[in-house]
Amino acid sequence: MKLIRYQSPQGPRFGELVDDRIVPLEGAFPEFRPVPNAKHLCLSDERLLTPVQPSKIVAVGPNYRAHLAGRPHPARPFLWVKPPSTCTNPGDPIVLPREWPDAVPFNHESEIAMVIGRHARNVAVDEAAQYIYGYTCINDVTGGKMDDKPAFRGSNAFVDGKIFDTFAPLGPWIETGFDPSDVRIRCSVNGELRQDHRSSDMIWSCHELLVYISSVMSLVPGDVIATGSPPGSKPLHPGDQVEIDIEGLGMLANPVC
Numbered sequence: 001m002k003l004i005r006y007q008s009p010q011g012p013r014f015g016e017l018v019d020d021r022i023v024p025l026e027g028a029f030p031e032f033r034p035v036p037n038a039k040h041l042c043l044s045d046e047r048l049l050t051p052v053q054p055s056k057i058v059a060v061g062p063n064y065r066a067h068l069a070g071r072p073h074p075a076r077p078f079l080w081v082k083p084p085s086t087c088t089n090p091g092d093p094i095v096l097p098r099e100w101p102d103a104v105p106f107n108h109e110s111e112i113a114m115v116i117g118r119h120a121r122n123v124a125v126d127e128a129a130q131y132i133y134g135y136t137c138i139n140d141v142t143g144g145k146m147d148d149k150p151a152f153r154g155s156n157a158f159v160d161g162k163i164f165d166t167f168a169p170l171g172p173w174i175e176t177g178f179d180p181s182d183v184r185i186r187c188s189v190n191g192e193l194r195q196d197h198r199s200s201d202m203i204w205s206c207h208e209l210l211v212y213i214s215s216v217m218s219l220v221p222g223d224v225i226a227t228g229s230p231p232g233s234k235p236l237h238p239g240d241q242v243e244i245d246i247e248g249l250g251m252l253a254n255p256v257c
Contacts (some may be wrong), residue, residue, distance in 0.1 A: 003032075003134065003174040007047040011043045015041070017173055022046060029222050030117045030133050048090045050170040051136055052115055054224045057168055058213050059140050063228025072201045076212060077228070081084035082140075086168035093257045094141055096238060104157060106143045106236050108148050110187035110195050110244040112180050113138035113170060114206050116178040120219040128207035131214075133221070134176035135206075137244050140189075140226045143169040146233055148215040169244075170197040170224065170256045180206050185230055189240050197230030 002017035008024075015022040015031055021226060022041040025032040029052060059080040065073065096106050117133030143164070144157030152158055180199055187195035202214070206227055213225060236242060240256040 001133075001176045003051055003176065004172065005039075005049040005051050005053075007049060009026065012049055016017075017043060020044065032199050036089050050087050050089055051172070051174045052170070052222045052224065054084060054087065054115075054222050055082070055220055057086065057113075057138070057224045058219075058228055060160055060209055060213075060227040062211075062214060063203050064230045065203055066197065066201055066231045072129055074090055074184050077209065078202060079213065080162050081218065081248040082162055082226075085165050086163060088166045088169040090169065090171040090252055091254065092169070092234065093166065093255045094139070094169060094242070095164075095257055096236065097143075097151055097164055100143065103159075104143055105145060106141060106161075107188065107233045108187055108194070108236055108244075109140040109142055109226075109233050110185055110246070111140050111226045111229050112183075112185065112199060112246060112249070114180075114210065114227060115174050116210075116219045116223040116225070117221055119221065120210065120214045121207045121209050123214040125211045128210045131210060131219075132206070133168050134174040135178040135180055135249060136174045136224075137171040137249050138212075138226045139222065139242065139244055139252060139254065140229060141169070141236070142233070152237075168224075168226075170195050171252050172250050172257070174227050175249055180227070183249075185247075186245045187232065187244070188243045189234070189236065191193060193201050195230055195232035197232070198225075201230065202228065 087155030108132040
């Protein structure tokens, strides 16, 4: 199932995407049913919203072996919590802060996003799949000089760089039947391919991440885990168009201003 959220005349609504048609749904996340006798809508006619409204986004890093250059991986992933105000609809602009020094870049990070479907705390690895509603694309926009890891970790950006408004474009839909174990992840900016990697290079699988994160904090339905970015993150600039294309999850596109 492809779950989307779209702007209707009555306000935001959920729908199931079938080919290029939207079947309107009623109910609250994650329990839905088709609206009786509702007219199906054309996808191209509707404004898509983030497919879910999380209470928090938990961002993870590093999570790709390619970043390590042969070094041992950390004992655990680093975690950042992005507030709901970072969420950005497909097609809406990523707004770069003007008040930060010009020397601080703001970078795209193309990632698989895991969407939680039920309250999760201290989840066992063999039960992790039961807590995942589905997956979508996320751009975990991050401030800081990411090509200089020691400088990045010692800077304000290591704390503040992920939490600006609009720094988490999310969508275009949630795919409930998705297998994240080995898919192609690409990111293009103004048509230039910058990231092109496979999720099979992850250090911690999605299930392992859920187990670890749920040992630290409670997760509630609709919460999102951004599972880490492959190599190739580079700065964004006003006027850019950034597109994240994940095999099986569609394309998430946003302008930058």
